Amino acid sequence: MGRQRVDGQTCFVLHHHPYSETSLIIDVFSRDHGRLPLLARGARRPRSAMRGMLMAFQPLELGWFGGGEVRTLAKAEWLGGMPLLSGRCLMLGYYLNELLVKLLPREDAHAALFDTYFAALSALAQGGADAPELRRFEISLLRELGYGLTLDVDADSGEPVQTSADYAFVLERGPVQKVGAGDTALEQGLRGKTLIDMAADDYSDPRTRLESKILMRRLLAHHLGGQPLQARRVFMELQEL
Amino acid sequence: MIESLRCLPGVGPKSAQRMAYHLLQRDRRGAERLGQAITEALQHLRHCTQCNNFTEAEVCERCLSARRDHSLLCIVEMPIDLNSMEQTHAFSGLYYVLMGRLSPLDGIGPKELAFERLIQRATDGEVKEVILATNFTNEGEATAHYLSETLHARGLKVSRIARGLPVGGELEYTDAATVAQALLERRDYQ
Numbered sequence: 001m002g003r004q005r006v007d008g009q010t011c012f013v014l015h016h017h018p019y020s021e022t023s024l025i026i027d028v029f030s031r032d033h034g035r036l037p038l039l040a041r042g043a044r045r046p047r048s049a050m051r052g053m054l055m056a057f058q059p060l061e062l063g064w065f066g067g068g069e070v071r072t073l074a075k076a077e078w079l080g081g082m083p084l085l086s087g088r089c090l091m092l093g094y095y096l097n098e099l100l101v102k103l104l105p106r107e108d109a110h111a112a113l114f115d116t117y118f119a120a121l122s123a124l125a126q127g128g129a130d131a132p133e134l135r136r137f138e139i140s141l142l143r144e145l146g147y148g149l150t151l152d153v154d155a156d157s158g159e160p161v162q163t164s165a166d167y168a169f170v171l172e173r174g175p176v177q178k179v180g181a182g183d184t185a186l187e188q189g190l191r192g193k194t195l196i197d198m199a200a201d202d203y204s205d206p207r208t209r210l211e212s213k214i215l216m217r218r219l220l221a222h223h224l225g226g227q228p229l230q231a232r233r234v235f236m237e238l239q240e241l
Numbered sequence: 242m243i244e245s246l247r248c249l250p251g252v253g254p255k256s257a258q259r260m261a262y263h264l265l266q267r268d269r270r271g272a273e274r275l276g277q278a279i280t281e282a283l284q285h286l287r288h289c290t291q292c293n294n295f296t297e298a299e300v301c302e303r304c305l306s307a308r309r310d311h312s313l314l315c316i317v318e319m320p321i322d323l324n325s326m327e328q329t330h331a332f333s334g335l336y337y338v339l340m341g342r343l344s345p346l347d348g349i350g351p352k353e354l355a356f357e358r359l360i361q362r363a364t365d366g367e368v369k370e371v372i373l374a375t376n377f378t379n380e381g382e383a384t385a386h387y388l389s390e391t392l393h394a395r396g397l398k399v400s401r402i403a404r405g406l407p408v409g410g411e412l413e414y415t416d417a418a419t420v421a422q423a424l425l426e427r428r429d430y431q
C-alpha cells in the first residue's frame with residue numbers, strides 16, 4: 001500500500017464502468033503517467049462530490065495512491081474551461097477515446113499525445129473545423145506508439161515524396177511511388193501532395209483532407225488488428241436513422 | 242439461498258445471512274409469498290407495447306389512462322427515472338422508457354436500444370410533443386441529440402428538460418460544472 005502517491009495530475013476520463021454497488025472504475029489518460037485505471041470509491045453514492053464530475057471530455061485534476069494494477073482515486077477537481085461536447089462532435093470524442101482505450105498500453109507516459117488529444121477535444125468543443133485536429137491526433141497516436149509513420153519519404157528509393165507523383169502506401173513501410181497506372185487497383189488514390197501536406201500539417205486542401213482520412217483509417221485498422229471500432233459503427237447507424 | 246440473496250443490490254454476505262435466517266426461522270409464510278411473487282413476476286413480466294416499461298399486461302395502466310395527456314411523450318432512460326418524473330406531479334403526459342442510453346464504447350447504439358420501436362411509437366399520430374428527459378451525462382446527451390434530430394425530422398415538436406442549479410441551491414455549495422453549464426445556458430430575465 002501507499003507505494004506511490006500522485007497529486008495534481010491533469011487527466012481525462014476515457015471510459016468508466018460501475019464497480020460494486022457504489023463505486024466506479026475509471027480508465028484515465030493522464031499527462032505524465034499515461035493511461036491507467038483508477039478506483040473511485042463511493043463515486044456512485046447519491047451525495048458523492050465526485051458523482052457527475054468524473055465525466056469524459058472534461059479536463060480534471062486528479063490525485064491517486066496505492067500500488068497494484070488499480071490505484072485508488074484520492075482527489076478530483078474540475079478544471080473547466082471546456083464546453084461540453086454535443087452531437088456529432090460528441091461522437092467524434094468517443095472515437096478518440098476508443099482509439100486510446102484500444103491502442104494505448106497502460107502506464108506509458110505520452111505527454112505529446114496528451115497535448116494533441118487535449119487540442120483535438122478543444123476543437124471539438126468549439127464545434128469548428130475538426131479534420132486537422134483528428135488527423136493530427138491519429139498521426140501523433142501512431143508515432144507515439146512507435147509505429148514510426150513516415151509520410152514524405154519514398155520507402156523504396158529513399159527520395160523525398162514528389163508533389164505531382166502518385167503513391168501507394170505500403171503498411172509497415174511507407175509511401176512508394178506508383179509506376180504506371182493502376183498497378184494496385186485496390187489502392188485508393190494518394191497524391192504526393194497529400195503526403196507532403198500531412199507531413200507539413202497543412203489540411204487546407206479538400207483533397208488532402210479526404211485522402212488523409214482514408215489513409216489514416218486504413219493504417220489504424222491495421223494496428224487495431226481487426227478489432228472493430230464500436231464508436232464508428234454506432235455513429236454510422238445513427239446517421240442512418 | 243444466502244448466495245442467491247447476494248444478487249440484490251447492497252446486500253453483502255452478512256445481511257444475506259440475516260435475511261435468510263429471518264425468512265426461514267421467523268417468517269416462513271413471508272418466505273413462501275416472496276418466492277411465489279418472484280416466480281410470478283418472472284413469468285408474467287414483460288414490456289408494455291406502448292411505453293416499454295415493465296408490466297404484466299400488454300399495455301400498462303398508465304398508457305391506458307384517459308386522464309393522461311396522450312399528445313405528450315416523455316422519454317427517459319430507465320424505469321427509476323420515470324418514477325422520479327412521476328414524483329414531481331408536474332407531468333401528465335405519457336412516457337417511453339429506453340431501458341438504457343447510447344454508449345458507443347460499450348457498443349450500445351440505436352439498434353441495441355431499439356430506436357426503431359420508439360420512433361414508431363412517437364409517430365403514431367397521437368403524440369404531438371416529445372420531451373427528452375435523458376440524463377445530463379455524455380451518454381444521455383448523445384441519446385437526446387440523435388433522438389431530437391430523428392424525431393424532429395418526422396415533424397414532431399421536441400424539447401429537452403432544462404439543466405441548472407437545484408431548487409434552493411446556493412452557488413457556494415454547487416459544483417463548478419453545474420454552475421459553468423448554468424452560466425452557459427443562461428437566459429433572458431425580466
Ligand SMILES: [Zn+2]
Nearest residue numbers: 289292301304
Ligand atoms: Zn405503458
